[in-house]
Amino acid sequence: MRLRQHHTIRYESMIYERVKNSSIEEISREEGLGWEEVELIFNHCAKELEKEEWEAPERISLDEFSNLKGHKEFITTVVDLDKKI
Numbered sequence: 001m002r003l004r005q006h007h008t009i010r011y012e013s014m015i016y017e018r019v020k021n022s023s024i025e026e027i028s029r030e031e032g033l034g035w036e037e038v039e040l041i042f043n044h045c046a047k048e049l050e051k052e053e054w055e056a057p058e059r060i061s062l063d064e065f066s067n068l069k070g071h072k073e074f075i076t077t078v079v080d081l082d083k084k085i
Contacts, residue, residue: 007041016045058082 057080
């Protein structure tokens with residue numbers, strides 16, 4: 001944990017990912033945290049991600065699949081073959 005941090009980095013990362021797919025209000029209620037605390041965690045994680053330098057992958061894999069059989073809407077996945085991300 002960082003100085004003056006009340007939660008682990010892993011826990012904060014989990015909160016950040018959940019807020020991206022939900023809302024601050026919902027996550028604060030589910031986790032028993034204050035709205036302001038969840039917002040601070042989200043903003044802190046977002047700033048940390050901005051600092052990371054990203055390298056262009058050398059090799060990628062693309063895959064496209066239908067979420068439901070017979071539908072014409074597809075989901076595309078992109079994977080860095082060297083880093084497996």
